[in-house]
Amino acid sequence: MTKRRGERPPVPEALPVPVVDAHTHLDACGAQTPEQVREILDRANAAGVDRVITVADDLASARWAAQAATWDERVFAAVALHPTRTSTFTDADRAELTALAARPRVVAIGETGLDYYWDYSPPAAQHDAFRWHIELSKLSGKTLMIHDRDAHDDVLKVLDEEGAPSTVVFHCFSGDLDFARACVERGFVLSFAGAVTFRNAGALREAAAWVPADHLLVETDAPFLTPHPFRGRPNEPYCANYTLRDIATLRDVDVADLASTVTRNAERVFNLGDVVQSQ
Template sequence: MSKQERGRPPLPEPLGVPTVDSHTHLEACGAETAADVAEIVDRAESVGVTRVVTIADDLDAARWAAQASTWDDRVWAAVAIHPTRTKDFGPAEQSEVERLAAGERIVAIGETGLDYYWDYSPPDAQREAFRWHIDLAKRLRKPLMIHDREAHEDILRVLDEEGAPEDVVFHCFSGDEDFARRCVDRGFVLSFAGTVTFRKASGLHDAARFVPSGQFLVETDAPFLTPHPHRGRPNEPYCAAYTVRGIAELRGQSAEEVAEAARVNAERVFRLPVVTSP
């Protein structure tokens, strides 16, 4: 049975306080129009996920994300060229990314970084593009949102060599407690996706237990990485509520405490308007 045949997971019980999906791909979730975006975010808001950051990974997606962020006050955006797409990342592409990134509703430069799992772009091209995005984030004074797949050591090395921006977010954090500690010591923020709910992700569980309350975010990376127990079904921003509860169980906290911390951290990192929980 295909993902679409199985359909989306059921709506979870609403969270008691609002939170933020800090990394989703609304276009990949099937959104094309303002009405599509509103429908997806309405579902999320119905369970307490009241704002989302939609992410771009190529120029077309960046243009769409920038536009979509103007359609709905609950939507913000991040733009960059994904490391697997950096093979042909030249001056024209850089100029367009920089133009889009300067937009008022663009709250981060991302996702950028290194991906040594796929071989779509040579490592040297990835590293060169990563350094360029780091510089852009510093020049625009916006957070850097990192994609890190099987590249932990090189990610830290490049950040140390270039000098990290004030705010660095490790999207879909995939390290263990030791790597989490090294990131936290540098002041970085760890964003946890549905993978943190997977039963065999013991290293990731340890990282989620360790990370200080002021240095984590919650994300879906929708339509990918649907949380347990709905792996294999299409993900959407409302499923962040499942991940919030999974993190809460790992940390021995209430879902409301985790949701609140994730929201406050997202407001600080992305400079979002502050919302007071009821």
């Protein structure tokens, strides 16, 4: 942990090639208005993070994310009901999420999955909601964005039983090398947040060093999981810069090369080029 817990980390020198923050929560970062969204994205641009996927965890957040993605061309959205919110999940909720998922700047169904760390929602409700979101991903043609906390085996079991959508991203990947191999064997993409920079995260760092380059994304999960050496301070999309640089060192590759690869991956995974062309 660093001191100055209430202060944002400094904005680092821009990356030589811009990257996409594959998972952030702009509303939880304090943005509510178009002007506040623009301020956050301007800071990100200064660090070489030129686009973000802002992700919902409840219906109000899903409405906001879908709207915010129309305020700034650098913002795209993902919509879903977070597994910890699934103790009540009504037909009206499902209908609204289905409508939001159809919007062109909504590029993913997420975050959805299983969370056995918190007990806000019983496992049965989480499983039912997860299966429904998998089906929505298939019907909408949008990427499935997975939240997996202390539930590795069951997440894979449900995906295997339901049949995974064509594109699946494990947001804030938290597994070890064996789990990474199991995911990549299934064609899934692994997105690494600031936790991969923590010096006590040996198993996670081993997975990040191994994962094939075309299965790798970088994210912030802001305002959470601020990367080392600023752990404990507020996170924002520009901090993806720190995480990418750390992963480049871990993998012993050039920062510009890794940034180029991560950008191509994000554009492919979320069909960002197609979204821009459709505007």
